[in-house]
Amino acid sequence: MRTERKLSRLDRVFARLDREPERPAHIDVPRMSRHRVVLFSATLAFYTAIVWAVVVSSWLVRLDWQVMFFRPYQQWPQIHAFLDYYVVLGQRGPTAVMVAAWLGWRSWRQHTLRPLLTLGAALLLLNITVGAAKYGMGRLGPHYATVIGSNEMWRGGDIFPSGHTANAVVTWGILAYLASTPRARRWLSALSAVVSLGVGLTTVYLGTHWLSDVLLGWAAGLLILLALPWVEPPIARAETAILALRDRLRGRRALPMPAPAPVGAPSLVVTPRTTAKEEAPAREPVGVTRTSRAPVYMAPGPHTSRAERSPVTPVGSRRPSHSDRVARGTPSARPVAGAGS
Template sequence: MRTEQNLTRLDRLFARLDREPERPQNLDVPRMSPHRIVLLGSTLVFYGLIIVAVINTTWLVRLDWQLMFFRPYQQWPELHAFIDYYVVLGQRGPTAVMVLAWLGWRSWRQHTLRPLLMLGTSLLLLNVTVGAAKIGMGRLGPHYATVIGSNEMWHFGEGDIFPSGHTANAVVTWGILAYLASSQRTRRYLSAVSAIVALGVGLSTVYLGTHWLSDVMLGWAAGLLILLALPWFEPLVARAEAWIFALRERIRERRAAAALPVGVPAMFPQRAPADDEVPAREPIAATVHQSRVHRTHPDRAHPERAHPVRTERAPVTPVGSRRPHPERVARSTPASPVTGG
């Protein structure tokens, strides 16, 4: 009879996560160092300067219009097919799926949910901050511009182009791989690769005419701000991971208790009853033994025996004789002849 339960996919996943971690013990987790704080402050200032320059219609807006009239997609049409595919590296859906697959495998191998939780945190921050800026400034894109030389701001409900979502998403999605690297050397290499990818995605949108150059610059700054601020969320992610694993253990215990057949005691430790909670009772074996002994021979109790004493009686002779009656004659015996004198 099989007593083991049929494991579901979720059980097998958690069983895999229960194995010993394969990640290095000296894993380098980024901290909010003074160098990072300086970079965060500088990027925040750069972010504000771009917004001020666009709102005041400065030289940056004039540069936007010059690039728009230049129409790079007409100057180099042979690049159009390649850039149409390359710009997908900045779309949120495809990039999130690719990065999620990689970080999910890492979580599986390293016995931790930190990579997945950090990815979710960064994407949440990206949607909140960039989405709020897009809706709050309402800028129209180059293809929908109405007045030449204007900043095309405050078109609420129509414009949502500032900052560039493609660019910010490329910075965060590919930059999170560098942030979660296991060593400083790997982090430097991945940081360079992610920066090149994000730079190319931003310039691709300018080439296609879907974004102003200032949109791309603000998208770079918005994505970098999120990456630089992630160490502040590490304690929250650690508490969330501990809570998820504790919840998993409680669910396991409930499922194990519910799967036990009727009549089988649970495999969890029970509280022993106190001395005052147990009523005083006589031993059942002794009571049965005494009752049986007294029922057979009240004067011959043998406490040293564990079984009742059998009564030894003399055999009783049956009433009457078993010899055949002299007057009875067997039917099968023939009668003897009578002899005369």
């Protein structure tokens, strides 16, 4: 009795990967609902409040200086090595490559460019908004502060808001935004929140950012995620244009079909030994009657081949007849020399 081999988890994973890609019948695209609009407005108000609190050097700036003087990296040095690697989860380059690889596989499986285009649009918005705020406010970091108790604004810095924190919110939050089921969206939202929270606190621990930088970074990343439904129509138009361009390029690369040669026209036959300067002689198609003139030296009229002619047996001698030739056995009429003398 033969029993079937039980597949392991790894075998099932590879079997799933080997399946032919299938486009899902329905892709859930988030819409800008009223609930999302309320969250976007509240986050924007929080963003504005943080900026105002830092500009006027309120209690938030004093809290920043207290945390900086506390020096968390000296209080808990045993976790310093781990957090040096953990903060990489907020760097734009490595995280973008990891998330783009996953979303690229999803694009191939679903036959759609929406995941990759959504990631590209989110990162573009992140660079524009966060970059403009950084260089516009020009705040110096804790390691480069000049006056104790000041907000260090407009002094040529580029740390407000925290780019690591905003990038962690957007890069890992895009996975929850593109999730295909509500359950996966909830789990991925919680995971991205924990990762971005940890990255922000890690930058405060390492002393590279003020606490207010991290708060503004969380708000900046959340604003981009909440605004993505407004970008969905341009993403759909971009996908349609890219696929249409791909089809046109494929059509140009396709070789044109050769036109059929007319009946009776000579065709060029190239053999493997024929070089670029040599051409094979033209052949006539089978069944085509060749009409040509008879040579000048031949009499007009139908001519038969030698094989079709009936054999002729020669009769008599082939020598031409002469009138002065005398047949053998007849007396000659000529006088014999010396006769009668």
